[in-house]
Amino acid sequence: MxxxxxxxxxxxxxxxxxxxxxxxxxxxxxxxxxxxxxxxxxxxxxxxxxxxxxxxxxxxxxxxxxxxxxxxxxxxxxxxxxxxxxxxxxxxxxxxxxxxxxxxxxxxxxxxxxxxxxxxxxxxxxxxxxxxxxxxxxxxxxxxxxxxxxxxxxxxxxxxxxxxxxxxxxxxxxxxxxxxxxxxxxxxxxxxxxxxxxxxxxxxxxxxxxxAPGATRVTARVLDMHPVSRGERIGYWQRRMPVDGWVLVLSGGTANGIALEAPSAASSLRQRAITAVTGGMDAMGLALSPYTVAGKKRFFVEPPHMQSSLVLLPGCGAVAIGDEVPVQVRATTATVDRIVG
Structure with missing residues (x-):
């Protein structure tokens, strides 16, 4: 992991x-x-x-x-x-x-x-x-x-x-x-x-x-994955799944700074709009994760665990256990487990 x-x-x-x-x-x-x-x-x-x-x-x-x-x-x-x-x-x-x-x-x-x-x-x-x-x-x-x-x-x-x-x-x-x-x-x-x-x-x-942001990237590992059906309850908080698909267990959690963010200055209208939309989605239990799977950011199933996170991948699986997927982290709050390079 x-x-x-x-x-x-x-x-x-x-x-x-x-x-x-x-x-x-x-x-x-x-x-x-x-x-x-x-x-x-x-x-x-x-x-x-x-x-x-x-x-x-x-x-x-x-x-x-x-x-x-x-x-x-x-x-x-x-x-x-x-x-x-x-x-x-x-x-x-x-x-x-x-x-x-x-x-x-x-x-x-x-x-x-x-x-x-x-x-x-x-x-x-x-x-x-x-x-x-x-x-x-x-x-x-x-x-x-x-x-x-x-x-x-x-x-x-x-x-x-x-x-x-x-x-x-x-x-x-x-x-x-x-x-x-x-x-x-x-x-x-x-x-x-x-x-x-x-x-x-x-x-x-x-x-x-x-x-030089192009010179660095952070990846997480797919630790496990399980098929889920719409309406099925999973996770610590037993939330119902909104669609059929897969629950991915990905490396990285609160101990790594996943989903921990510094307050945003939100100085422009665009930034304020993004903050408002994100806050509305969070209020409905739809928190977008920093993990990108099959070309898209995916939603958390529930808040990150200490060293892993559950993410919902709708539809058929597009990754396998052991794959590395991109994850966007805030460098000043992130703690990685390994540095390559």
């Missing part, structure tokens, strides 16, 4: 090299489930790209990428707080993000010469120092080693470059130091880099690792 990620390694790595060549100051991001590839794989690929710094999401991921062989610096993106402990502050090759004045004071007390990046508050409104706090932050640094300012921008904004410019100007007025940026296009990044007169870094995750 397995959910398998197949990688066209040559095509994928060609894409990675292309992004690296077009992005001076690239900082690969490896966090969470490693965008479906695993943190260990991403750490090795970042080293192959020649990167000397890697960004991770949380402190616990520092050890994971180190055990995978990463030997360069590691930037922890989630801001440090005293509740996190002080171990990473004493690591010479870790750069901690600081986003509050109180946390800055605590870090200085715990490890006076630790390496830090100060995060600025953007229109994201997630973390960061307000513009009127920047001068106080610089005054409070003491012997802390300032590695730069970080500006984490929204992915969609009316004038993202304008916001980056304004925040960069405020930061550099307080202290000239490198800028660490997220979610700028290559053109926006190149423009800003040419204006600021300091070193710049662009942290990239999704566009780097998932920017």
């Amino acid at each position: 397995s959910l398998t990620l197949h990688i066209d390694t040559e095509a994928w790595r060609s894409h990675l090299r292309g992004v690296a060549e077009k992005t001076p100051g690239l900082v690969p991001v490896a966090k969470g489930n490693g965008y479906g590839f695993g943190l260990e794989r991403l750490a090795r690929e970042a080293a192959e790209l020649g990167s000397d710094v890697l960004a991770v999401g949380i402190q616990g991921e520092v050890r994971t990428v180190r055990e995978a062989g990463w030997q360069g610096d590691v930037v922890v993106l989630t801001p440090w707080s005293p509740a996190d402990g002080t171990e990473v502050l004493h690591d010479e090759h870790v750069v901690s993000t600081i986003a509050r004045l109180d946390d800055l004071a605590a870090a200085k007390l715990a490890a006076p010469q630790t390496r830090v990046i100060l995060e600025m508050r953007t229109s994201m409104r997630r973390h960061g120092l307000a513009v009127d706090e920047l001068a106080r932050a610089v005054d409070a640094l003491g012997e802390l080693r300032l590695e730069g300012w970080t500006i984490h921008l929204p992915m969609v904004a009316e004038d993202r470059l304008g916001e980056a410019r304004a925040l960069a100007a405020a930061a550099l007025a307080a202290r000239r130091a490198p800028l660490w940026l997220s979610h700028l296009s290559n053109d926006e990044y190149a423009t800003l880099s040419g204006e600021v007169g300091v070193a710049t870094h662009l942290r990239v995750g999704t566009k780097l690792w998932l920017g």
Whole structure:
């Protein structure tokens, strides 16, 4: 039983090299489930790209990428707080993000010469120092080693470059130091880099690792299959089958992230319409699965089980036990059992 990620390694790595060549100051991001590839794989690929710094999401991921062989610096993106402990502050090759004045004071007390990046508050409104706090932050640094300012921008904004410019100007007025940026296009990044007169870094995750969708695919295995008749009750919840056909038992379930989705922004009318239709179908017990069998997405018989899913194939069978079928998964929530490539 397995959910398998197949990688066209040559095509994928060609894409990675292309992004690296077009992005001076690239900082690969490896966090969470490693965008479906695993943190260990991403750490090795970042080293192959020649990167000397890697960004991770949380402190616990520092050890994971180190055990995978990463030997360069590691930037922890989630801001440090005293509740996190002080171990990473004493690591010479870790750069901690600081986003509050109180946390800055605590870090200085715990490890006076630790390496830090100060995060600025953007229109994201997630973390960061307000513009009127920047001068106080610089005054409070003491012997802390300032590695730069970080500006984490929204992915969609009316004038993202304008916001980056304004925040960069405020930061550099307080202290000239490198800028660490997220979610700028290559053109926006190149423009800003040419204006600021300091070193710049662009942290990239999704566009780097998932920017060549044709180079990857995920498949599930047909574990078993049984004929069913219209009106027959099956599954944990004994739902009646709407048509004659086959129930396919396919590999992959909630443990793999099957049918687990992040909320959608649904910013366009088309996206909202799709969401409305999907919600209506779910309410009637017709949930479309991510599995494609005989050229079409098929409906779940019932919610996925932990490591397998029941899918209805109307009519005569078109697959056999042991066949591999395509399955569409969200890379940032999926956990595959096997990687080929």
